[in-house]
Amino acid sequence: MIHNRFREALETGRFVVSVEALPGRGACEASQVKMMEEACQVWDSGLADAISVTDAPSGTPALLADAFAGDLLARGVVPLVHFTCKDRNRNQIEAQLYAMQRAGIENLLCMTGDAPTNGWQGQARPVFDLDPVTMIQLVSDMNKGMTYPRGPKMVSTAPANFFPGAVVSPFKWTEGEVFTQLYKLKKKVAAGAKFIVSQVGYDTRKMQEMLMLVRDEGIDVPLIANIYVLTAGTAAFMNKGGIPGCDVTDELLATLQAEKTAEDKGVQARLDRAAKIIAAARGMGYAGVHIGGSGVTAEALRYMLDKAEEYAADWQAAARDVMFAQPGCFWAYKEDPETGLNTSERNPLGPDEFGKRAIRGNYRLSRTFHHTVFVPGKPINSIFRAVEDRREKTKGRNRHHGLEHLGKVFLYDCIDCGDCGLYACGYTCPMSQCPKSQRNGACGGSKDGWCEVFPGERYCIWYKAYQRLKHYGEQETLASYIVPPNNWANWQKSPWGATVKGIDGYARREWMPGVEPDKEFKEGPKVPADAPKRYSE
Numbered sequence: 182m183i184h185n186r187f188r189e190a191l192e193t194g195r196f197v198v199s200v201e202a203l204p205g206r207g208a209c210e211a212s213q214v215k216m217m218e219e220a221c222q223v224w225d226s227g228l229a230d231a232i233s234v235t236d237a238p239s240g241t242p243a244l245l246a247d248a249f250a251g252d253l254l255a256r257g258v259v260p261l262v263h264f265t266c267k268d269r270n271r272n273q274i275e276a277q278l279y280a281m282q283r284a285g286i287e288n289l290l291c292m293t294g295d296a297p298t299n300g301w302q303g304q305a306r307p308v309f310d311l312d313p314v315t316m317i318q319l320v321s322d323m324n325k326g327m328t329y330p331r332g333p334k335m336v337s338t339a340p341a342n343f344f345p346g347a348v349v350s351p352f353k354w355t356e357g358e359v360f361t362q363l364y365k366l367k368k369k370v371a372a373g374a375k376f377i378v379s380q381v382g383y384d385t386r387k388m389q390e391m392l393m394l395v396r397d398e399g400i401d402v403p404l405i406a407n408i409y410v411l412t413a414g415t416a417a418f419m420n421k422g423g424i425p426g427c428d429v430t431d432e433l434l435a436t437l438q439a440e441k442t443a444e445d446k447g448v449q450a451r452l453d454r455a456a457k458i459i460a461a462a463r464g465m466g467y468a469g470v471h472i473g474g475s476g477v478t479a480e481a482l483r484y485m486l487d488k489a490e491e492y493a494a495d496w497q498a499a500a501r502d503v504m505f506a507q508p509g510c511f512w513a514y515k516e517d518p519e520t521g522l523n524t525s526e527r528n529p530l531g532p533d534e535f536g537k538r539a540i541r542g543n544y545r546l547s548r549t550f551h552h553t554v555f556v557p558g559k560p561i562n563s564i565f566r567a568v569e570d571r572r573e574k575t576k577g578r579n580r581h582h583g584l585e586h587l588g589k590v591f592l593y594d595c596i597d598c599g600d601c602g603l604y605a606c607g608y609t610c611p612m613s614q615c616p617k618s619q620r621n622g623a624c625g626g627s628k629d630g631w632c633e634v635f636p637g638e639r640y641c642i643w644y645k646a647y648q649r650l651k652h653y654g655e656q657e658t659l660a661s662y663i664v665p666p667n668n669w670a671n672w673q674k675s676p677w678g679a680t681v682k683g684i685d686g687y688a689r690r691e692w693m694p695g696v697e698p699d700k701e702f703k704e705g706p707k708v709p710a711d712a713p714k715r716y717s718e
Contacts, residue, residue: 186259187231187288188344190469191376191403197469198486199231199261199405200477204244213244217252219478224258226479228486231288233471236263239424240298242305247277251284261346262286265294267617270310271319271666278323282341290378291316291369292348293624295425296616296634307616313347314368314621315666320345321373347374349404350426350625351391352382354510356531357647358627363394364660365622370402371693372663377402378471380625381409381427385461385500386522390513392465393523403468408458410451410474410481413437425626425633433505452481456488457499463489464496497522507629535652539640543592544649547608555680569681582675599671600685605664607646612667615642620664620686661699662690668713684712 190197202220204213220232234250237243250260262281269277281289291313297305311319326340347369353359366377377395379388392404411419411429416437419429440447459470472482492499497520504521511531514523535541554565572580589595593603594613602611602620611620616634623643626633630644643659650656665686671679679685688708692698 182285183254183257183259185287185344187261190230194468196463197230197403197405198228198482199233199469199471200229200482201233201235201471201473202249203235203238203473204246204249206241206243208244213249217249217256220253221256221258222479223477223482224253226483228479228482230469231259231261233261233290233473234263236265236292236294237268238295240267240295242300247281247284247286250281250286254285259288260286261288261290263290263292264316265292266309266311266313266316267294267297268305268308270308274311274316275319275323275327278320278341278343279338282323282343287342287344289320289343289345290348291320291345291374293617293619293626295626307618309618311666312617312619312621314365314372314663317345317347317369317372317374318663324373344375345373346376346378346405348380348625349377349391350380350382351387352380352384352426352428353387354428354507354628355630355644356511357534357630357644357651358623358641359390359394359511359513360656361623361641361643361647361659362625363391363398364657366395367398367400367660367693368621368663370400374402376405376468378405379407381407381424381473383411383429383433383458383503384506385458385465385503386512386516387506388458388462388467389465389500389522392467393525394513405469405471406458406462406467407471407473408455408462410455410472410477410485411437412451412475413441413447415474422628422636426624426628428507428628430505430507436505448476452485453488454503456485457492457503459485459489460492460496461500461503463493464500530651533652534648537648540645540648542609542645544608547592547603551604551608565677566681569675569677572675573678573682578674578678580675580678582677585675585677597673598667598669599674599676599679600667600669601676601680602664602667602686604687605690606642606659607649609642609645611642614639618667619643620666622659660693661696662692665689665691665713670713683708689713 187197187199200223202216223229224232232253234246236246246262250262253260293313297307320343323341324343327338328335349366350362353362388406395404416429416434418424419427420434440450462470501521512528515526515528517524553559554561556562586595586597593610595610596613598612605620612618617624623641627641627644630640631637632639632641646659647656650658676685680687689712
């Protein structure tokens, strides 16, 4: 077993450096051989603490990240494996984690993953059975030793030694997206994330904003700044929305296109820009940097790190040179006119957007119905529970529930999953309205409130949930509990029956540390002993 330099750096407080490799499509391609050699050269330089291996970015097929990581490990290189939810159900995720445990891979970057875009004979079906929060819970359980039923007995696996991390996007331009990113980050840390890597972006003030929000919330986790060495061609692709969550403004694109006319095609300018972000990240208090992009050789890495040391004495001046924010964006903190960065004074929240029909939708109706029918102690709730309980006993779990389903189809495009998640995200169905079925918070791909898969057509469901709850001053309830993954044993069964029996996600949700369960939950149905639960509990 090789020494895990990446983990040691983060646990001891040493500034960590990881460098990204993209294996790409194919198994034994010349480009993969070249990438392996360059990655090993970077490692041999002693400048990096890990080689980070991507997991099919942009939603296209690629060599498994853990397969490439296994080859790195065999050559004495510490890998950081990107592990996404998009192509695997929970059983496959668990199986693949066992394979990585067996191979000695420890460092994991757990993330949602990009929505599938193309594949053999068309677009693949997205899976998203787990989300990053529940995936990290699974990893945390495996670290303890998974306890699971085998016949009448409970048995345990050997504990793993995974070091899981997660991702956050600081580069959001609307209030709703800034705070939904923060809320989900809190859940990831509560689930067991040991470090956080930021999404790609080019605004040092936004970088500092997320770091300050994390500190203000008392979240004790190291943040690593993601620095992508950007070419003009990639910038143009990002500018058009080609890579979800990676935003390049018109101003930055124009700057890169001008730099491209230089004799070296802009190579030094982009390396210098990356060095400035490294210096700024270190000056702000980031725990390290995660460097990606084409041409990140050992020589280029040494140049960037050495140049960052030169900028370190006046890192705020370096930060000012990399402030490419979208015009009119939301800021959580007031601007420091001297540095262009943030002061510690918070800005007021923006205007209430509940008046927009596309955001408001049928929320008032759903809210009224929930509080009238589903909240224990209400007169109608007693009648509802009695009727549903009788139907469950006489007709069973597979009973017909067409009228219930029809109403939910009309209101929410219900897919009859049987484990309703409407309560968790402002009564917008995460299974039918979110292409990634995110039950614990927004992914990083939205822009200006719009879903990455349907830009300009559908709002992100978590952006809508934030605006709906904000109207009632309840937006922070989005960070109150972790929603368990959908239990597919309830597929095409009555979710009302699951609610009455206390076996749905609503009854099984896990409250965040320090959050007092609300009265509605306390007085609700008791979770039966045989209800699905995390094996480690």
